[in-house]
Amino acid sequence: MTGRRDLWERIASALDRLAPPVAAPVDWLSHCAYVWDGGSARPIVALETVGLAKLRGIDEQKSAILANLKRLAAGAAAHDMLLWGSRGMGKSALIRAAIDELASGDDGGVALVQITSGSLPRIADLLVELGGQERAFLLYLDDLGFDSGAAQDNLALRSLLDGGVMARPANVRLAVTSNRRAIVARDWDESNARHERDERDNALALADRFGLTLGFHPCDQETYLEILRAYTDPLDIEVDEEEALRWTIARGSRSGRSAYQYACELAGRAGLKL
Known part of the structure; x- marks a missing residue:
């Protein structure tokens, strides 16, 4: 009987190892x-x-x-x-x-x-x-x-x-x-x-x-520069408008994303975090 019980215990243990862990319930109230x-x-x-x-x-x-x-x-x-x-x-x-x-x-x-x-x-x-x-x-x-x-x-x-x-x-x-x-x-x-x-x-x-x-919709030049300065002004970073516009031409896109990317470039040059 002892041998049979040991066999069943080994089988149960093996099945436990093969079975995926039960996912913990999600706390839907604690995170944003x-x-x-x-x-x-x-x-x-x-x-x-x-x-x-x-x-x-x-x-x-x-x-x-x-x-x-x-x-x-x-x-x-x-x-x-x-x-x-x-x-x-x-x-x-x-x-x-x-x-x-x-x-x-x-x-x-x-x-x-x-x-x-x-x-x-x-x-x-x-x-x-x-x-x-x-x-x-x-x-x-x-x-x-x-x-x-x-x-x-x-x-x-x-x-x-x-x-x-x-x-x-x-x-x-x-x-x-x-x-x-x-x-x-x-x-x-x-x-x-x-x-x-x-x-x-x-x-x-x-x-x-x-x-x-x-x-x-795509932003115009004035809006693009406004978006850019929303990132750079708090860091006291001076913006060269001609270079900022060349940045968009090189990427083929004048958008909020390209403004952020250029602001990231300027912040990196200045050794600052954006």
């Missing part, structure tokens, strides 16, 4: 942001942000997003948001900065939950979990663009926004950033056949489901 991969969530201790004050040239977008998130934090009706437009003009930065701004409010703010690529089909599991929390959440999909044939993700997101059997919790809303308002594949060709036109129609149907749609 999380990353969800379709099966588990990882808390973000400190949210990377440049701060709202340094985001220039997008004042209307800032006001609209802050007002919408304040409604969500207060338990009032709030919109899903689509932020679309030019690369580097602050779409993602504005979402992070707004969440960080609200974190110090009396209502506890809104927790950001970034959804990783490929996890949309399992989003219902996350909604069930978040719906039971005494907190508001903003699900965040960054740089969304469906490649040709990725109908599953498209349908999952459309169902989440509107028309799904499962009702979405009132404390959960969605923010999506995309370089195109229609959220179509980046290699879209208008001369493609009927199948491609159907995909475009699906993408447009998805974009129409957002209650708040905000465009981010």
